[in-house]
Amino acid sequence: MGGLLYKDFISIRGKKVSLILSCLLFLFLSFRLWKASPMGPGPVMVENAYGEMVDFVDVLIFSFPAFFSIGSMTLLSLWVPNVIRNDEKNKIRSYLTAMPVGKRTYVAEKYVFIGICVYASFSVYLISHVIAVCYMEEGASLDLAMLWQSFAIELFSFALLVASIEFPVFFAFGAEKGQMIKTGIMECLGVLAICYLFFGDLDVLEKLDLEKLIRWAEEHDFALILMSVLSPLITLGIYYGSYRISVRIYERKEGADE
Amino acid sequence: MNNTKKTWTDLQRLLLYLAFTFVSTFLWFHLANPDHATWEDMGQRRQSFVALGMMFPVLCHVLTRWITGEGFSYGGADSSYFGLTLKDGKWKYVLLACLLPWAYSELGNLLELALAPAKFDPEYYLSQGIERRLLFLFPLIAIVSGLVGSFAAFGEEGGWRGYMMPKLLKLMGRGKALVVGGVIWGLWHAPLTCIGHNFGTEYPGFPYLGILMMCLMCILMGVLLTFVTEKSGSVWPAVFLHAINNSGPSILQGFVNPDRSAAPPFLGPGAHLLGLLVIVIPVLIIWYRHSPAPGSPKQA
Numbered sequence: 001m002g003g004l005l006y007k008d009f010i011s012i013r014g015k016k017v018s019l020i021l022s023c024l025l026f027l028f029l030s031f032r033l034w035k036a037s038p039m040g041p042g043p044v045m046v047e048n049a050y051g052e053m054v055d056f057v058d059v060l061i062f063s064f065p066a067f068f069s070i071g072s073m074t075l076l077s078l079w080v081p082n083v084i085r086n087d088e089k090n091k092i093r094s095y096l097t098a099m100p101v102g103k104r105t106y107v108a109e110k111y112v113f114i115g116i117c118v119y120a121s122f123s124v125y126l127i128s129h130v131i132a133v134c135y136m137e138e139g140a141s142l143d144l145a146m147l148w149q150s151f152a153i154e155l156f157s158f159a160l161l162v163a164s165i166e167f168p169v170f171f172a173f174g175a176e177k178g179q180m181i182k183t184g185i186m187e188c189l190g191v192l193a194i195c196y197l198f199f200g201d202l203d204v205l206e207k208l209d210l211e212k213l214i215r216w217a218e219e220h221d222f223a224l225i226l227m228s229v230l231s232p233l234i235t236l237g238i239y240y241g242s243y244r245i246s247v248r249i250y251e252r253k254e255g256a257d258e
Numbered sequence: 259m260n261n262t263k264k265t266w267t268d269l270q271r272l273l274l275y276l277a278f279t280f281v282s283t284f285l286w287f288h289l290a291n292p293d294h295a296t297w298e299d300m301g302q303r304r305q306s307f308v309a310l311g312m313m314f315p316v317l318c319h320v321l322t323r324w325i326t327g328e329g330f331s332y333g334g335a336d337s338s339y340f341g342l343t344l345k346d347g348k349w350k351y352v353l354l355a356c357l358l359p360w361a362y363s364e365l366g367n368l369l370e371l372a373l374a375p376a377k378f379d380p381e382y383y384l385s386q387g388i389e390r391r392l393l394f395l396f397p398l399i400a401i402v403s404g405l406v407g408s409f410a411a412f413g414e415e416g417g418w419r420g421y422m423m424p425k426l427l428k429l430m431g432r433g434k435a436l437v438v439g440g441v442i443w444g445l446w447h448a449p450l451t452c453i454g455h456n457f458g459t460e461y462p463g464f465p466y467l468g469i470l471m472m473c474l475m476c477i478l479m480g481v482l483l484t485f486v487t488e489k490s491g492s493v494w495p496a497v498f499l500h501a502i503n504n505s506g507p508s509i510l511q512g513f514v515n516p517d518r519s520a521a522p523p524f525l526g527p528g529a530h531l532l533g534l535l536v537i538v539i540p541v542l543i544i545w546y547r548h549s550p551a552p553g554s555p556k557q558a
Binding site for chain 2: 033228232
């Protein structure tokens with residue numbers, strides 16, 4: 001399985017991605033240390049939407065882990081079809097039939113690979129969060145960073161959930177048709193969102209109060225802890241179920257091809 | 259032109275690795291905590307920042323392999339032990355690694371209460387701001403959060419169990435390697451022990467006795483961590499064990515009030531020393547019975 005994992009790592013340009021991420025993280029860490037040192041720039045105070053004076057650099061620093069987690073989600077959603085498409089394009093599956101690699105191992109490798117990617121992305125996110133909040137002053141930026149952190153596990157669990165749906169579809173219909181189905185669903189969701197903007201009740205968005213959300217999170221810490229404990233377990237259960245379905249689909253499909 | 263490549267001995271590789279790890283980590287501890295604030299005073303956010311120093315052992319492992327041209331294989335002899343297989347019953351060691359910290363933490367607290375019953379405080383957890391329903395979820399929370407956020411433990415174990423211990427085991431045999439490895443690991447923690455990590459700052463003999471106790475604790479922990487690494491052929495069970503250990507999986511610790519007794523903090527819930535002692539002895543016996551150390555009479 002090690003060789004298959006390495007093959008997929010190369011197919012998503014893993015070395016380049018790791019190098020870019022390491023450099024970004026190093027630059028971010030250097031900037032954080034410089035900002036906190038006596039040589040660094042002083043606070044750049046600006047007024048936020050709630051009339052609170054906040055350090056603008058803190059806002060910028062908080063946004064790094066947030067953008068990183070959103071970026072990871074995007075990359076992860078690209079990698080699932082990518083690893084399947086790459087195998088189809090290079091005829092890897094027919095090559096593998098000549099190797100001592102079972103169908104289950106082949107499917108399991110795809111799931112393990114994306115699992116490792118999610119774990120690695122979450123770990124890098126956690127490191128960037130620790131760097132971001134270490135010297136942050138108490139206030140809105142810190143509250144937002146901590147709020148983001150409390151939902152981070154759910155966010156990365158969601159990436160696994162999406163992969164749990166994508167894999168069986170891609171194994172059943174192939175990379176090209178699978179991608180078309182995925183694009184179709186995304187476009188439907190996009191149209192629904194636009195319809196909501198035109199005809200829906202936009203008061204809900206206007207009344208969205210971040211401070212209220214932060215207060216809610218502070219008051220319901222037990223529920224949040226329970227959610228952060230249970231969501232990875234439930235997601236892993238679903239992910240495993242999806243693997244079993246994909247194995248069945250793949251075995252049936254390969255059997256029919258033979 | 260002379261094209262002869264330098265050949266490195268295991269001892270040279272180990273010394274290079276240790277030099278890299280100690281210099282880089284100590285430098286980090288200084289950079290991240292320039293005012294040398296105590297562990298208690300720096301607050302949780304800065305504690306996490308300083309604790310990023312845990313990443314250096316694995317980074318130095320990779321750096322040493324790269325410099326000495328040792329290769330980056332994931333499994334087998336002289337590998338990085340970064341791979342993981344659950345076949346051939348190796349899943350048992352992953353499960354064991356997830357449950358052991360809970361077992362020795364509870365056992366340690368139970369023994370501590372048996373030795374000093376005055377420490378029992380039925381409402382201590384409330385003074386720590388912990389809800390009752392949350393307290394009983396501690397083992398589950400520790401296991402899940404330990405597994406999910408195990409990157410920091412990977413930072414340490416990827417270096418100590420993935421590089422240092424295999425080299426030490428090769429150089430000096432199991433018994434000596436476990437002691438020497440534990441002492442090295444304990445000394446690596448010295449900058450943190452000096453600012454009150456694990457044992458605080460108010461105990462007689464601060465900080466030297468703390469460093470000594472840390473070495474002892476690392477020897478005991480090292481036995482369990484090296485055992486699961488050797489048996490599974492991977493650092494991952496050790497990573498999980500270490501991460502769950504750091505998450506504090508004990509329910510009983512919510513009832514042990516350290517302020518109720520004048521005893522030094524070494525036997526306290528943070529150290530798990532008593533529980534570790536009780537667990538390590540049977541593990542050592544099983545280990546030596548089932549796979550005797552190279553050169554031992556049983557193996558000969």
